[in-house]
Amino acid sequence: MKLLEHQGKQLLDQAGVRVPRGTVVTTVDGARRAAAAIGARVALKSQVPSGKRGKSGGIRFADTPEEAGAAAEALLGTQLGGVTVDTLLVEECADIGTELYVSVLNDPATKGPLVLFSASGGMDIEEVGARDPGLIRRQAVDIRAGLTEQLAAALVGDSDVAEALTDTLLRMYRLYRDLDAELVEINPLVVTTAGEVIALDAKVSLDPGALGRHAELVSGLAVSPDAAGTELERRGRELGLQYMELDGAVGVLANGAGLTMTTLDAVNHYDGKPANFLEIGGDAYTKATPALRLVLDNPRVRSLVVNFCGAFARTDVMTEGVLAAIEELKPQLPIFFSIHGTGEEKAVRLVRERLGIEPCETMDEAVRAAVAAGREGVR
Structure with missing residues (x-):
């Protein structure tokens, strides 16, 4: 559960680590008043749980209260990492x-x-x-x-x-x-x-x-587990799905936490980067459509690997759910299947008949193909 910067700094300050003077604000007037109280050059920093805020335009600088107000007006209400900026940290700049x-x-x-x-x-x-x-x-x-x-x-x-x-x-x-x-x-x-x-x-x-x-x-700290994370992660929690947004291009759908982690490791092993963790095991296959929509709503996703391995869980039932989701959402990106275990023959036949594609022989083959497509793909 990621804390916002000002929350982390509050904890560091309490632990005896020095932090700059700063004030959390939610309005333009609040930013002006905070800058006036600090009385020096300030940084206005968007408080969202994502990195690279400076590169994304989420941090601005001001030498006067008027400039701080203008910077706050430009930042508040914008989207950064899929999250609306509604809070700023106005902070004294360091030499x-x-x-x-x-x-x-x-x-x-x-x-x-x-x-x-x-x-x-x-x-x-x-x-x-x-x-x-x-x-x-x-x-x-x-x-x-x-x-x-x-x-x-x-x-x-x-x-x-x-x-x-x-x-x-x-x-x-x-x-x-x-x-x-x-x-x-x-x-x-x-x-x-x-x-x-x-x-x-x-x-x-x-x-x-x-x-x-x-x-x-x-x-x-007014910390709520339900409020933490990106917009997609919050949507995942509302759906009852175990979803974590990552920074890669390869979308992942797999059944069971262990297999999902194995799939992510395989993507990294073949020099790719996964775009998400998303487990759709158990009864989650009944949520295949919102689960797939969650993966596709990450704009970084360029390819998708679907990895099912069933013992008690039937791969044909899980595959049926995912195929229905694909037919409804019609994603415009390459999809690679790896299916093994209970119901495998029927599941493979369903993919051939309904999507006209051939599932890969192994997980490694599917992952390698998805990594390659993720590098080349454009949405």
Whole structure:
């Protein structure tokens, strides 16, 4: 469950990590008043649960209250990452000397916390890692011992602000642990020209299953699990579907959480990027039409892989539901099927007869074809 930037900064501030002066507003007049109270150059930042807001035009700067009002008027009511911008953070700008990246996250590889530190802050960490993995320092943490001062100090290295950076990492780790968080990230964490360490951004993701342990947090931040996520993810919850929006081009429909995750892993393995997680196992096949519409309403989707494997679940029944959805919605993109298990022969025959296409022999074949089509396709 992703918190908004201002919510994450509130938690960082409470944990003792310095954040800029800022005010949350929902109106143009509110933005003017906030900028006047700060009395310096400000950033107006759209509060939506999506990244790359700067590249998408979701952040503007102002030197006067009048400019802040004009910026707020331009931002409020716009769409960013499929979400309407109705809240802004008006925040004092920092005199940036150096931008760093720091995060604490769940690591599937080590099955524990992982702390990342990079001197290449302010950039997409995925791009930094792809260009030069050596630019990112990593420290796996034994959950029983926690992040020690020695480990944190080794991670940040020697500098004039090493002590302050070490302290920031330790506070971030404690926040991650105390919140049962999945991610606590600051990008950028800046060192100002005066040598101050300040969090200019904040991403905090909580484990929805642990919210029952943090009633005071949910109440204090006005956090609602139903309000979190993108517009498509909220629609998925309303439909009772397990849907997560991702940033790739390959749409995925599969039965069962395990098979869905396997399909996503296969897409990544063949150098593609999945556009979503969407499980339609159990009785979800009866919701095939709204499920397919959910996948197709993601504008990044360029191809679709349908992966069914049935033991107790019948693949012919699930395939019938998806075929009815395809016939109703008539998607204009390539679709690749992989069908195995109970009812397989009938399911394969249905795809041939009703769509005029041949299901792939294996999941790998279907995924490779969908990845290739996702690179080339245009909607």
